[in-house]
Amino acid sequence: MEGWRIHTGTALALPFDNLDTDQLIPARFMSQPRDAGYDDFLLYDMRRDAHGNLDPGFPLNCDSQASILVVGRNFGSGSSREAAVYALVDAGVRAVIAPSFGDIFASNAVNNGLLPARVSDADGAALLMALSGKPESASVDLETGRLMIGTMSIQFALDGAWRIKLINGWDDIDLTQRHQSDIQTFSKTRRHNAPWVWPHETH
Amino acid sequence: MSAHATLLDKLWSAHEVYRAEDGASLLWVDRHLVHEGSHHAFAKLKARGFGVANPELTFAVVDHYAPTRGRDAIADPNIARMINTLEQNAAQHGIQLFGLNDPNQGIVHVIGPEQGLTLPGLLINCGDSHTSTHGAFGALAFGIGATEVAHVLATQTIWQKKPKAMRIKVDGILGPAVTAKDIALNWIAWLGSDGARGHAVEYSGSTIRDLSMEARMTLCNLSIEGGARFGMIAPDETTFEYIKGRPFAPQGAALDRAMQSWGDLKTDGEAVFDHDVAIDAAKIAPTVTWGTSPDQAIPINGSIPNPDFLKAGRADAARAALDYMGLAPGRPIAGTPIDQVFLGSCTNARIEDLRVAAQVLSGQTAKVPGMVSPGSALVKQQAEQEGLDQIFVSAGLDWVASGCSMCVGMNGDLVGAGKRCASSTNRNFRGRQGRGARTHLMSPAMVAAAAITGTIADVRPLLKGRAA
């Protein structure tokens, strides 16, 4: 995974609260291998009418080039399905701006180079207002934690460790390998103190 | 450990391998449960050239795609491939598999406890958000995403920031036919579907002490619907009794030693929580959802809210939800006609759940079609020994095999567009049970009442005079 510091692209408003993972990617697509890309599945049912035609009124259908999404609160609540993040990433989204995120979604996002940027309720509302009707060019700076849209400059919150991971494109497995000997020592002690953790050994 | 530690503190420090400067902890994982959905993680592992660090602590189960009928010849090639991929991954890495036709197969969060794989004091991970279920045993259990699943497979550890501690204390006696499901829907409706975000919830109080293990699992299972990744209950005699004699649980001297250590798994008297909530059990009524988020729930004798009277933040969501659900504001929720019922899922398909539903359904005929999918093959067997299957079948409901089924619809068990389903599951999200499906969450007893009346109905009058 490649790291990044600054991203400039088109910001689009999806003014919905609680866009949960079942909406981000309906379950029926999750048996697909990733190779062909998950972009087509993003918000599949929300973007279409009952006959499966793209609804021209849905924001994402007007500007599919958007790479920065400004959304309502509790974005990505629900299941642990990382496929919700794959759908966003494969559709070219690099940052999602919201007042709050589902916890598992946010860590899944960071593991895939997608920024979950948290803003205050007031800033979130102001951004949705500014973007209502039309997408705009915007830029996100991971280092300074700022989002710039037109004349607006908004501070977003991001966990320090996540910032470093996103900037460096780091994978946790690489980081963890450095603690291999700690893990081995821990495992030995655990085995000694709590042998029942190893289920086949207490019979 | 100071005398001010919460259960969360104790579980956390018992698993901390290393703490980074930024405060993230590298935690040891005692138990890792995988299912068909873990195929992305196995693919990542392969791409990175890693093996499974501790296959003896890893268990695989077929549940999300498990067909509930016609298992011998799976018609859908996608489903067959998903199951086959898991079988291959399990075999290749030496992981014990509870396969489709294993007598112990079932939903991952049902069979973990049933098999004695879930024990107090363990850290349990699974690529499924309802992993919080296992916290009912005083375990640190939480759902993780595919990249994290690959990480646990490769290292038997997980990076995690310690959440804040929240206590939900429930005291008093629950009314007739009021269950753990109702306690959960109640606090979620009160605090919101993100009300516990960033917190580990510990449930305590006299009402919780009186709950069976099955009910405790239901409660911890639903914690995620209130935004908490962790739900937990300190282990006690009820917990130990449940564990004794389970296939993978320690026995004899090992059990004695384990129980001694488990006795300390409780919050100290002096401990302080970041957030404290108290609930009076007597005030809880059977509860149902009316919207598309689990916090859009009301007592069965309540009315569907009018968005005009809600706070600005909730009003728009409520309007959209009512539109999707095809409901009018201000009307009583009771009496709303339904099209079908579903009794199943890791939330409410344990033997106790089936018993209470059968008690309501006994000698009755369902007015609408429906399906009962037990939480595991063993639950199914037990129910059949007790004759519960006969009650369901005579009432006109389908009695099918175990799996996630209509909770998520991955196996093809779906609710049709625009159809209204009374469901014992955990999520009423748009499209969760199928595109355009309208889901009303409720307890198994309430699902049974809905079946008999063909409407959303209060189960309490139906239970009067029936043997408990």
Ligand code: SF4
């Ligand atoms: S029954 Fe539903 S919530 Fe439970 S593990 Fe299966 S899909 Fe997830």
